Amino acid sequence: MIQTSTPSILKGAFILSLAGLISKMISAGYRVPLQNLTGDLGFYVYQQVYPILGMALVLALYGFPGAISKLISDTHHISRPVSIPSFYLPVFALLLVFSLIVAVIGWLEAPQLARWMGDPRLVPSIRTSFFVFLFIPVISVLRGVFQGKNDMTPTAVSQIVEQILRVAVIIAAALIVSRGGDLYHIGAGAAYGSMAGALAAAVFLIIWTVKKPGLWSFDRFPCRTPFSRHVLLYGLLISFNYMLLLSLQLVDAFTLVPQLVQAGYSPEEAKVVKGIYDRGQPLIQLGTILASSLALALIPSVTRRRLEESPEQVRFSITSAGKITLYISTGAAAGLIFLFPDVNKVFFQDEAGSGYLRVLMLVIIGSSLSITTASVLQGLGRVRQTAFIVIGGIGVKAAVNLLWIPAAGIYGASFASLTAVAFVLLGNIVILRKDLSLKKRHHTPGVSLVLAVAGMSAALYISRGMIKALFALDDRLPLLLYILALSAGGAVVFGLILIRTGGFTRQEIEVLPSSKRLIQLLPKG
Structure with a gap:
């Protein structure tokens, strides 16, 4: 049993990590065109509400699903269906109460929050942002159950679907605002994008759950585990990390x-x-x-x-x-x-x-x-x-x-x-x-690291001078190609100096691609 489940767990962890990496890259990348479309003031408005939206995203992706999956793995056999009346509904109700409390408090206290931020015009955006918390219960419960059963694919796919739709709506809102709208509307647009993404993720997870009848049942079973303490407390602690x-x-x-x-x-x-x-x-x-x-x-x-x-x-x-x-x-x-x-x-x-x-x-x-x-x-x-x-x-x-x-x-x-x-x-x-x-x-890498940074900086300095002396870099496209070329070259120089000066041990090199060639670059060959 252990031998067959361990590869499954590692595979699931890899799938979830890969989806997280893709989603984070999307999340970081779209803010560049967002700033280009709305300017620094529009970007400021977005960044004022982004932490609120981000907290809801973390709770629904890491915090509560992590706590629920741990609860599932501790109290259920992996092949046993999860009871709708004894598990799904109580946990959903608990998270719904929590989300309603946060949303209501956020709505009522939005004027005070905006005053603390020093900008009363942010009130509508803050109020809209807190509605995202209402999508947490259904997404968290379903993701948590899947993860508790070592099935990470639904969480991974729903995460990417959520992020793509969220970014699409935000960029669309930015395009509308950039054509003469009120820049403060970008805050509400970001909230609507998060809600659209969360809704898409919820629909996807519900459809996937319905298609897997072995994942749920209407049988009742006694459960002495305190849902409120485990799910809320442990979920919030995970989220902070x-x-x-x-x-x-x-x-x-x-x-x-x-x-x-x-x-x-x-x-x-x-x-x-x-x-x-x-x-x-x-x-x-x-x-x-x-x-x-x-x-x-x-x-x-x-x-x-x-x-x-x-x-x-x-x-x-x-x-x-x-x-x-x-x-x-x-x-x-x-x-x-x-x-x-x-x-x-x-x-x-x-x-x-x-x-x-x-x-x-x-x-x-x-x-x-x-x-x-x-x-x-x-x-x-x-x-x-x-x-x-x-x-x-x-x-x-x-x-x-x-x-x-x-x-x-x-x-x-x-x-x-x-x-x-x-x-x-x-x-x-x-x-x-x-x-x-x-x-x-x-082994302490201090000397190797200092030499690598110094060597990379020297290489970048020389390359920058040569390129700018030969080419005009007034437009953004040639400037982008210039940055990409210098970044790639700097990374190669940085890595080679690290290896050549003993920044890595032989054992560490052996787990890298092309390890046989890299080992030859070590101080002792």
Whole structure:
């Protein structure tokens, strides 16, 4: 039984991870044309409501389905149908009550939330955004049951369907607004897009469930498991672990504009500056996805049981994942910082804010390492601790925003985000040290990493000078091709220097593609 189920679980985890990667790429990528269509002010409006929509998305995709799937696996045999009256309906009712409470509170308190954000015109968008929470119950229950039965395909497909329709509606709303509409309507358009995507996902999951009668039954069975405590508490704790970047944006939504006004900006200037600052969010998301997704592929089997049975193998997986995350995130951040004026121009049409956005790119390193270490800790059963650390990071971000923005302007927000991710990363490392013995000396990649960053920067500097001396890069298309060429070349130089200077061990190289050729580049061949 174990031998047949283990490959199924790993295959399901891969399918879900791949769907998540595709969805996150779509989620990060569409914000570039959104900003191009609506400008910095329209992008500011969207980013003010995005954290609300993002929280609903995380709850419906990770939090509650994760809690429900755990409940299913703990209380049901994998081949046993799930009772509609004894499970589906009670859990659905519980989540419906929760969602109604959040939606009603959000609707009633929207004027106060808009005042805290420093912009009363956001009230309609905030109110519409909270309606998305009403779609959480049906999506969460069905995704949770499928995942509890180790069938990840419905969740994966519904996630992609939801994201595609959501983005299509948002871009359509942006096109309408760009042709003379009120820019503040883009906030409501984003909410309608999220609701359309959620509705499509719900319909898809319902149809898939109906076609699988072995997944449900009308038989009643006694259940002593406290649904409310397990689903709500555990679901919320899981969600916090996926909300690091989202929580930083939420704090900025409430504090940045009011603090910029306090620093001397006019309200309209503060909104535009906030929109320019938010240009960094999709780039941070893409960099974090790239760095953490490759590393997380190495640690799907990190569990408390495996740590006890094969401690050295687990330590190797964790340290390798940490090193890969550090390498990729540092290379991505360094490359973006070096190329940022051009990156800003090709994606967002001008070079505004390049200074503080360069500082913000350093968040990629801290957020990527935080997500990787948090994933390890979740595998070891430290869900509660990692959630509390993220909550602490939210507090740090808010406190530093309030302290530094009036004094340092928008740079203060960038430094506040860096401080928050550093706090979360440090907290995760402290907890991880309790589970992993670090007495054994591990290979430290510091020198190799410094040499790789320096070599890549030198190569980019020389290449940039040569290309700009030979070609005119006034239009966005040639500028995009120039950035892609430099990025690819810089990545190759970065990776080769890492390998050549001993940044990877032979054992780590052996799991990579073309490992025989790469091994020849190691210091000792």
